Amino acid sequence: MTTQLKMVGPVVSGMDGALAEAVVTAIEDDNPDLEVDVDDQGGYIRVQTPGRCRITRASLEDALGRTFHMHELEPSLAGFAGRMKVTDEDIIWYLERED
Amino acid sequence: MPRLSRSEWYDLTRDMNWDLSYVSEDEAFPPVLSNSFGVPAHDWWVWDEPYKITYTEYVHNQAGKDAGVYSVNNVLNRSHIFDNLEPGWKAAVIAHYGAIAVAEYQAGIGEARMGRFGRAAAWRNMATFGTLDETRHGQLQTYIPYQALAKEPRLDWAHKAYHTNEWGIIAARHLFDDMFTANDAVSTAIQLTFTFETGFTNLQFLGMAADAMKAGDFDFGALIASIQTDEARHAQQGEPTIKVLVKAGKADVAQNLLDRMFWRAWKIFALLTGLSMDYYTPVENRTHSFKEFMEEFINKQFIDTFRDFGLEKPWYWDQLLNEMNWVHHAYHIGVYFWRPTVWWNPVAGVSPAEREWLEEKYPGWNESFGKYWDVMGDNVRNGHPELTLPETFPMVCNSCQVPVCTPAGYAAGYLDSPLPHILDFEGRRYTFCSEPCQWVFEQDPEQFKGHLSIIDRFLGGVIQPATIPGALEYMGLSPEECGVDGTDYAWAGPVIPAEKSA
Numbered sequence: 063m064t065t066q067l068k069m070v071g072p073v074v075s076g077m078d079g080a081l082a083e084a085v086v087t088a089i090e091d092d093n094p095d096l097e098v099d100v101d102d103q104g105g106y107i108r109v110q111t112p113g114r115c116r117i118t119r120a121s122l123e124d125a126l127g128r129t130f131h132m133h134e135l136e137p138s139l140a141g142f143a144g145r146m147k148v149t150d151e152d153i154i155w156y157l158e159r160e161d
Numbered sequence: 162m163p164r165l166s167r168s169e170w171y172d173l174t175r176d177m178n179w180d181l182s183y184v185s186e187d188e189a190f191p192p193v194l195s196n197s198f199g200v201p202a203h204d205w206w207v208w209d210e211p212y213k214i215t216y217t218e219y220v221h222n223q224a225g226k227d228a229g230v231y232s233v234n235n236v237l238n239r240s241h242i243f244d245n246l247e248p249g250w251k252a253a254v255i256a257h258y259g260a261i262a263v264a265e266y267q268a269g270i271g272e273a274r275m276g277r278f279g280r281a282a283a284w285r286n287m288a289t290f291g292t293l294d295e296t297r298h299g300q301l302q303t304y305i306p307y308q309a310l311a312k313e314p315r316l317d318w319a320h321k322a323y324h325t326n327e328w329g330i331i332a333a334r335h336l337f338d339d340m341f342t343a344n345d346a347v348s349t350a351i352q353l354t355f356t357f358e359t360g361f362t363n364l365q366f367l368g369m370a371a372d373a374m375k376a377g378d379f380d381f382g383a384l385i386a387s388i389q390t391d392e393a394r395h396a397q398q399g400e401p402t403i404k405v406l407v408k409a410g411k412a413d414v415a416q417n418l419l420d421r422m423f424w425r426a427w428k429i430f431a432l433l434t435g436l437s438m439d440y441y442t443p444v445e446n447r448t449h450s451f452k453e454f455m456e457e458f459i460n461k462q463f464i465d466t467f468r469d470f471g472l473e474k475p476w477y478w479d480q481l482l483n484e485m486n487w488v489h490h491a492y493h494i495g496v497y498f499w500r501p502t503v504w505w506n507p508v509a510g511v512s513p514a515e516r517e518w519l520e521e522k523y524p525g526w527n528e529s530f531g532k533y534w535d536v537m538g539d540n541v542r543n544g545h546p547e548l549t550l551p552e553t554f555p556m557v558c559n560s561c562q563v564p565v566c567t568p569a570g571y572a573a574g575y576l577d578s579p580l581p582h583i584l585d586f587e588g589r590r591y592t593f594c595s596e597p598c599q600w601v602f603e604q605d606p607e608q609f610k611g612h613l614s615i616i617d618r619f620l621g622g623v624i625q626p627a628t629i630p631g632a633l634e635y636m637g638l639s640p641e642e643c644g645v646d647g648t649d650y651a652w653a654g655p656v657i658p659a660e661k662s663a
């Protein structure tokens with residue numbers, strides 16, 4: 063059995079280009095030790111890291127240059143890989159099982 | 162005045178659980194509407210949604226989402242974008258509206274049932290949002306096609322389809338009644354929100370959104386991508402429900418509910434999304450093949466999540482991987498051949514460039530499925546398009562309600578036998594397209610045994626007269642609505658003049 067980490071992270075709709083770009087930038091900032099994989103299909107953009115992927119409100123605010131509340135991500139959040147934990151300050155996508 | 166952050170008050174405001182004293186648990190939560198599977202009432206109260214939202218935030222978000230979809234629609238409505246869409250893309254869009262729009266309202270019934278009979282207050286809260294979501298989806302997907310009715314009368318099927326006995330709708334209704342319209346709240350959370358919405362809706366709503374943007378249909382792309390953001394939220398009712406069952410030692414219950422609905426959803430999406438992605442979407446606009454989308458969204462993204470709860474792939478996994486190579490190619494030939502029985506105009510999608518793409522994505526396609534199209538192409542070129550039309554009807558599966566395609570799977574080398582699966586039960590003979598379809602039936606024969614497939618109705622005298630025109634009328638298809646070749650046979654090339662072909 064391989065123990066290679068599974069990829070997790072959001073699938074954002076391509077309709078709001080500025081927010082989609084900010085998500086990519088924020089995830090790169092929030093996961094400095096992980097390789098961020100971006101698959102842009104136009105209609106949707108899959109952003110993934112291995113095992114665990116975090117995005118913070120602070121990084122999104124930096125990337126957007128305005129205040130942002132975590133729930134404002136929903137209109138662009140068309141799906142995601144992994145399970146999700148949401149707080150006021152961040153979202154974490156993760157998977158626990160390794161096989 | 163200092164404001165509390167949301168996390169400090171959220172749980173308190175939504176946790177309206179209480180012990181019953183005036184009525185029994187079964188009176189408040191009748192098992193037929195909310196099957197606890199033996200998990201005690203208090204054990205459900207730990208139900209905790211991973212995706213939290215307040216009503217204020219919900220309303221704010223939804224208003225913004227609607228403003229986005231309607232503003233795209235308003236701008237595009239003034240142009241002639243619908244006129245300029247390719248015939249294949251029109252087939253995909255018209256099939257989508259008929260199969261999906263009114264089913265969304267029905268999903269709202271399932272959500273409303275969870276909103277009342279969900280076994281924790283947190284769950285009922287989320288399901289209430291889900292009810293509003295599904296109502297929105299029903300409204301959007303009947304309103305937007307209605308605007309283009311003058312350009313394409315078949316868009317009327319967005320509203321009409323579920324009021325008919327068209328065969329594809331019988332299949333979809335059989336699936337959706339089992340999944341949410343006539344399901345109990347706990348099973349609905351596993352089968353609708355987890356299996357269907359975390360899994361399969363991604364194919365039709367995200368996969369097709371990607372193709373829509375490339376096909377230049379921004380209206381449709383913006384619409385279905387926006388809908389999927391609601392699904393991604395209310396689909397989160399599945400995870401906490403699975404967790405409660407697993408914690409109570411009922412992992413087998415969750416596994417069984419998933420296994421049953423996963424196969425059923427696969428069959429209907431192979432029919433709807435399979436044809437749309439691999440044959441109807443113009444080849445230059447295709448993002449991935451249907452098989453590739455299945456691998457990305459289902460085999461990886463969905464199954465990874467499901468296994469994370471300690472559950473396993475369905476027992477028929479190898480049969481799923483097998484069918485992914487061939488079953489929708491067989492369905493496409495069937496739908497094209499029986500095109501008068503559908504409400505859209507199917508395109509063949511087998512011009513030389515398209516065949517090259519199919520061969521690349523499904524090695525061996527030319528040798529197996531291409532052969533049938535060679536014969537149909539010859540008939541068209543020889544001036545006999547009527548030979549590409551049916552005189553009889555196929556056998557239909559008594560589980561998925563889709564025509565049995567085992568002979569095509571056998572001929573293509575994927576099955577060991579061309580024969581369907583047969584079950585004799587209480588004096589009636591049932592026919593199935595596959596072992597998992599028979600297994601689904603056997604999980605709950607009381608639920609399914611009385612249902613008559615479209616062919617049972619035809620042979621049993623329900624459809625009168627028992628002729629093709631009689632059946633089309635029974636299916637609600639007037640001669641003007643019956644599907645015709647969407648490209649007027651352009652795919653086959655020019656007709657060979659009679660003197661040369663003689």
Ligand SMILES: [Fe+2]
Nearest residue numbers: 265268295298
């Ligand atoms: Fe929906």
Ligand SMILES: [Fe+2]
Nearest residue numbers: 268295358392
């Ligand atoms: Fe839904």
